[in-house]
Amino acid sequence: MFICGNPGELTDQCRFGRVSGYQVEENRRWTLYDINAFFGDSGSAIFDMQGRIVGVVSIMVPQVYGQGYMKLMGGLPLAFTKEQWTKAHG
Secondary structure, X not given: OEEEEOOOOOOOEEEEOEEEEXXXXXXXXXXXXXXXXXXXXXXXXXXXXXXXXXXXXXEEXXXXXXXXXXXXXXEOOOOOOHHHHHHHHO
């Protein structure tokens, strides 16, 4: 997976990572990505290695325990109606 976004005061920064897992929050199933992202990356497309959009950076999920820290990014699964899919793919 990779994203290209504008974290903080930087522009056009590409980062690579992978799917980490899933989390259910607010009755929604989020895909979690072990990918370095930051505030300002929200809305950036998440691409698979073939360049297909598979998600959008939507949330940051920090985990802090004692001296340990981990940060994951999350995105909702992409969902399209049949009409939208047909229009996009002709």
